[in-house]
Amino acid sequence: MKGRVLVVDDEKHQRDILHMILESEGYESVAARNGRHALQALRERPFDVVLTDLKMPDMSGIDLLSELLKAAPRLCVILMTAHGSIGSAVDAMRKGAFDYLTKPLERDELLVVLGKAMERSRLVRENEDLREQLRDRFRLENIVGAHGSMQDVFRIVHKVAPSTSTVLIYGESGTGKELVARAIHQESDRRQRPFYAVNVAALPEGVLEAELFGHEKGAFTGADAGKIGLFEQASGSTLFLDEVGDLKRDLQVKLLRTLQEREILRVGGRERVRVDVRIVAATNHDLDAAVREGRFREDLYYRLNVITIALPPLRERRTDIPLLVEHFVTKHGGSGRSRSVSPEALKVLVNYDWPGNVRELEAVIERSLLLSDGDAVLPGDLPPAVRAGITPRGRGTAVLDIPDSGIDLEGVERALIAKALEKTGGNVSRAARLLGLSRRTLQYRLEKMQGAPEGATAERKGAVEGDA
Numbered sequence: 001m002k003g004r005v006l007v008v009d010d011e012k013h014q015r016d017i018l019h020m021i022l023e024s025e026g027y028e029s030v031a032a033r034n035g036r037h038a039l040q041a042l043r044e045r046p047f048d049v050v051l052t053d054l055k056m057p058d059m060s061g062i063d064l065l066s067e068l069l070k071a072a073p074r075l076c077v078i079l080m081t082a083h084g085s086i087g088s089a090v091d092a093m094r095k096g097a098f099d100y101l102t103k104p105l106e107r108d109e110l111l112v113v114l115g116k117a118m119e120r121s122r123l124v125r126e127n128e129d130l131r132e133q134l135r136d137r138f139r140l141e142n143i144v145g146a147h148g149s150m151q152d153v154f155r156i157v158h159k160v161a162p163s164t165s166t167v168l169i170y171g172e173s174g175t176g177k178e179l180v181a182r183a184i185h186q187e188s189d190r191r192q193r194p195f196y197a198v199n200v201a202a203l204p205e206g207v208l209e210a211e212l213f214g215h216e217k218g219a220f221t222g223a224d225a226g227k228i229g230l231f232e233q234a235s236g237s238t239l240f241l242d243e244v245g246d247l248k249r250d251l252q253v254k255l256l257r258t259l260q261e262r263e264i265l266r267v268g269g270r271e272r273v274r275v276d277v278r279i280v281a282a283t284n285h286d287l288d289a290a291v292r293e294g295r296f297r298e299d300l301y302y303r304l305n306v307i308t309i310a311l312p313p314l315r316e317r318r319t320d321i322p323l324l325v326e327h328f329v330t331k332h333g334g335s336g337r338s339r340s341v342s343p344e345a346l347k348v349l350v351n352y353d354w355p356g357n358v359r360e361l362e363a364v365i366e367r368s369l370l371l372s373d374g375d376a377v378l379p380g381d382l383p384p385a386v387r388a389g390i391t392p393r394g395r396g397t398a399v400l401d402i403p404d405s406g407i408d409l410e411g412v413e414r415a416l417i418a419k420a421l422e423k424t425g426g427n428v429s430r431a432a433r434l435l436g437l438s439r440r441t442l443q444y445r446l447e448k449m450q451g452a453p454e455g456a457t458a459e460r461k462g463a464v465e466g467d468a
């Protein structure tokens with residue numbers, strides 16, 4: 001069987017001829033005498049191609065075309081038009097018909113066009129199957145991301161989750177590091193056990209050590225009872241070490257030993273305890289730099305850095321913003337009312353730079369849904385900074401403020417340049433780096449500053465004020 005064709009024509013004679021030709025060519029054909037029957041037939045079973053007459057009493061071929069495409073957007077529909085109604089044929093093509101044939105039909109022409117339609121239908125189907133497979137494979141619970149970079153992340157997660165390899169997740173704050181860590185656990189065969197997480201940066205060193213490795217009774221004052229640490233609790237499961245870049249040197253050594261030997265020593269204990277923990281670590285710092293500057297042990301870095309997943313900042317995958325918005329509207333929109341974000345507001349959201357990444361976007365959506373009066377969030381419901389596209393991103397810019405009395409911008413620039421030079425002992429290249437300028441630019445500004453007589457800026461400022 002070459003494919004299934006649905007023939008729609010109000011004339012029995014036409015239906016019979018077509019049926020005969022199609023069957024003799026190895027197609028399976030089903031005939032319908034009007035649009036209603038055709039739609040009914042399509043609901044019952046899929047067809048590769050629909051061949052429909054244009055002029056029919058109750059539903060025209062064009063109307064049927066629209067209905068068919070509503071039900072199956074990629075269906076190949078061929079219209080048969082009487083001689084001289086080319087206008088309608090063109091209209092049909094514009095509305096999404098695959099092709100048209102003029103009556104009386106030529107057997108050869110019919111078969112050529114039908115063959116092409118079958119081929120297209122096959123490609124569409126293959127493509128859909130493929131996409132279906134991809135969707136199933138590269139989808140993680142609760143994680144939204146269609147951008148290529150996120151699809152890469154999903155792919156790596158699927159690949160590495162079943163192993164026990166250590167995974168290091170990089171990403172700015174709010175990019176979803178913890179979400180991905182949880183997904184790795186969920187996709188692994190450790191998913192029956194709970195996921196354990198600890199934020200390394202949040203606890204003082206001593207507390208963290210006891211938290212991770214546990215302690216024996218009497219190990220330190222106040223240790224009235226022994227305590228099982230996270231490494232032991234999470235044995236057989238996954239332990240997420242958040243902000244691992246902030247780990248102090250002493251604990252870096254202990255963590256390294258644990259990773260190497262897969263054993264721990266409780267604080268105050270003597271016996272080493274075997275643990276089988278899958279470590280997923282995350283950091284929003286540049287660990288490379290920390291290693292170079294001696295703040296992070298290189299050997300531990302290599303131990304952790306077996307598999308890395310880099311989560312791109314949201315501003316580098318803006319096409320995901322509409323999807324995330326939809327996701328968060330569903331999540332926070334509440335039941336009952338159907339909530340949405342207006343196209344204008346969505347545009348503002350897509351253009352904003354999101355220094356706090358997905359977490360910030362989620363907070364903005366949640367807040368805007370609460371504040372908006374109507375069903376749809378409008379630009380006016382968004383926070384002013386988002387509307388104005390102002391981002392406090394960038395080193396040191398967030399600490400600046402402008403007093404009501406105003407400032408002298410060139411004076412501030414001069415002061416900052418002087419400060420940078422002071423910090424670097426007069427080294428222009430390093431000062432330029434501190435200021436985020438090229439050496440040449442800084443050199444140029446220095447020359448300009450030196451060339452300008454003292455007080456020149458004040459005079460100019462006075463002139464501007466005088467003009468106003």
Ligand SMILES: Nc1ncnc2c1ncn2[C@@H]1O[C@H](COP(=O)(O)OP(=O)(O)OP(=O)(O)O)[C@@H](O)[C@H]1O
Binds near residue numbers: 173176359
């Ligand atoms: N791709 C995503 N799809 C859906 N929700 C997301 C996505 N990325 C992040 N989120 C949501 O954004 C919030 C922040 O995510 P998460 O805590 O994983 O970020 P993080 O990288 O660990 O941030 P931080 O460095 O600040 O700890 C969470 O509420 C999470 O559910």
Ligand SMILES: [Mg+2]
Binds near residue numbers: 177178242
């Ligand atoms: Mg986090």
